[in-house]
Amino acid sequence: MAEQFDEILNSTSLGEVLQSRRSVRGFTDRQIDKDLLTHIFEMAQLSPSNCNTQPWKTYVASGEACDKLRNDLVECVMSGAPQELAFNYFGDFKGEYRKRQVDCAVALYDNMGIARNDKPARQGALLRNYQFFDAPHVAFIGMPMDFDIVNGLDVGIYLQTLMLIMSAHGIASCAQGALAYYPKPVKAALNIPDDIGLLVGLSFGYEDESVAANKTRTPRASLADTVSFAE
Ligand SMILES: Cc1cc2nc3c(=O)[nH]c(=O)nc-3n(C[C@H](O)[C@H](O)[C@H](O)COP(=O)(O)O)c2cc1C
Structure with a gap:
């Protein structure tokens, strides 16, 4: 079975995978084959990390566990519970960073047909994060609470x-910082130890191409804005 999955990875070019990965915010209810699910997380273990510490701790919920968590999180957000991030997040973007943030939100909301001043619709769109965009699987990824930003690099990689x-296997995903904001119901449902802090969540499954949000494409800054070469 593993060879069959290896074959898929080996026959897919890196360029193809890089081009096909994008954030998908609407999924069908089709479950991922269990062996493939295991294989994906096994392969991700090949990621490099500082001193090979491999600080990531990953908790995957599928099926009923995923549905229960979806309900718990939506209830938690709707109840007005406070956000409790385990690690610092600087989100007060200015200048070029603010522009990219706004452009990204505008692209998404335009595709969803949500007007700028339509607050209830925007809140509904935010809530979709906690419904995992209807994905049948979600992963919560964290690291030990006493680790810091440089260790977070490893988790990002x-x-x-x-x-x-996932992309190489035709599986869509959306990384979600929003899924780290309300750790209590997540930690309770997935038995996550107190000393592990959540950094990010990942909703994943097969794309529902009929979902308007999935038409969203985001541009990238020019090389001149981000990279300098010296000789
Ligand atoms: C660490 C991280 C956190 C993110 N958090 C969210 C989120 O909470 N909700 C969301 O809808 N998208 C989230 N995204 C998706 C970004 O908006 C998306 O990656 C970016 O706009 C680029 O678009 P692309 O992924 O389609 O290439 C996140 C992405 C990353 C890498």
Whole structure:
């Protein structure tokens, strides 16, 4: 079975995978084959990390566990519970970063047909995060609470590796910082130890192409804005 999955990865070009991965915010209810699910997380273990510490701790929920968590999280958010991030997040973007943030939101809301001043619709769109965009699977990814930003780099690399492997297998995903905001119901449902802090969640499954949000494409900054070469 594993060879069959390896074959798929080996026959897919990196360029193809990089081009096909994008954030998908609407999924069908089709479950991923259990062996493939295991294989994906096994392959993601190949991610590099500082001193090979592999600080990521990953908790995957599927089926009923995923549905229960979806309900718990929506209830938690709707109840007005406070956000409790385990790690610092700087989200007060300015200048070029603010522009990219706004452009990204506008692209998504335009595709969803949500007007700028339509607050209830925007809140509904935010809530979709906690419904995992209807995905049949979700992964919560964290690291030990006493680790810091540089260790977070390792988890970021792991996250991208995971998403690319999924893409190679035709599986769509959306990384979600929003899924780290309300850790209590998540930790309770998935038996996550107190000393593990959540960094990000990942909703994943097969794309529902009929969902308007999935028409969203985001541009990238020019090389001149992000990379400099010296000789
Ligand atoms: C660490 C991280 C956190 C993210 N958090 C969210 C989120 O909470 N909700 C969401 O809808 N998208 C989230 N995204 C998706 C980004 O908006 C998306 O990656 C970006 O706009 C680029 O678009 P693309 O993934 O389609 O290439 C997140 C992405 C990353 C890498």
